[in-house]
Amino acid sequence: MILQNLPFIFFVFFTLLFLAGVGSTQPPFSCDSSDPSSKGYPFCQTTLPISQRVRDLVSRLTLDEKISQLVNSAPPIPRLGIPAYQWWSEALHGVTNVGPGILFNGTIRAATSFPQVILIAASFDSYQWYRIGQVIGREARAVYNAGQANGMTFWAPNINIFRDPRWGRGQETPGEDPLVAGKYAVSYVRGVQGDTFQGGKLRGHLQASACCKHFTAYDLDNWKGINRFVFDARVSVSYEFELLPLLLSYLILCFWNLLVLHFPP
Numbered sequence: 001m002i003l004q005n006l007p008f009i010f011f012v013f014f015t016l017l018f019l020a021g022v023g024s025t026q027p028p029f030s031c032d033s034s035d036p037s038s039k040g041y042p043f044c045q046t047t048l049p050i051s052q053r054v055r056d057l058v059s060r061l062t063l064d065e066k067i068s069q070l071v072n073s074a075p076p077i078p079r080l081g082i083p084a085y086q087w088w089s090e091a092l093h094g095v096t097n098v099g100p101g102i103l104f105n106g107t108i109r110a111a112t113s114f115p116q117v118i119l120i121a122a123s124f125d126s127y128q129w130y131r132i133g134q135v136i137g138r139e140a141r142a143v144y145n146a147g148q149a150n151g152m153t154f155w156a157p158n159i160n161i162f163r164d165p166r167w168g169r170g171q172e173t174p175g176e177d178p179l180v181a182g183k184y185a186v187s188y189v190r191g192v193q194g195d196t197f198q199g200g201k202l203r204g205h206l207q208a209s210a211c212c213k214h215f216t217a218y219d220l221d222n223w224k225g226i227n228r229f230v231f232d233a234r235v236s237v238s239y240e241f242e243l244l245p246l247l248l249s250y251l252i253l254c255f256w257n258l259l260v261l262h263f264p265p
């Protein structure tokens, strides 16, 4: 039961985390204080623990409503005061309107575009990666506050390992070194989400939401009918190679300083 609901619980948890930090009432905003119907719902009560709010919200959703939320263009659930949400926005090296979540058709017409990630990574300067993430997070929040964002979830960083130069998306990544990719992910995510460089200061309020991609061992380029090469990625002995960036960014952030001590760049 818990396992079946895991992706969904994760989604709701993240939504609540994110909404806790929202200061504007213009764009998508659940539990808006101007909407009296949502006042009575425990999931709207910020004094309750997030786990309790998640349980409450999930228990109110029908199966059809849950299924409807499993795509990037999540439709609204008006009876619970939940607006539509666009999960797809892009910000690999700057906020962009490549995804449907960001619109550059109002007061804001563009955002800062930094060099592509393979070049930024070549600086081997994790504080610089963090600072770039900070700018991206702040500009994302500004676009949102201007009413030009349908969501605040950015599908970045791309931390798949760049194993073959024929991979057409390799330039999006920090390269072939799992340790560099892991360090890059940690620095970038902390910057975007509004954490400190050292981490651990978020307390549940996100500036914007980063989303490390893609699946482990995702190196193939098969996009819109163009298959650049064929490679059978059998993940067997190289778990540490493929998983290190994800492990670093998701599981062992707290050991980061130790790793840096033992493996200086």
Ligand SMILES: *[C@@H]1O[C@H](CO)[C@@H](O)[C@H](O)[C@H]1NC(C)=O
Pocket (backbone or CB within 6 Å): 103, 105, 106
């Ligand atoms: C920007 O585009 C969106 C989506 O197409 C539209 O809903 C909105 O009205 C547009 N805003 C302006 C100021 O044109």
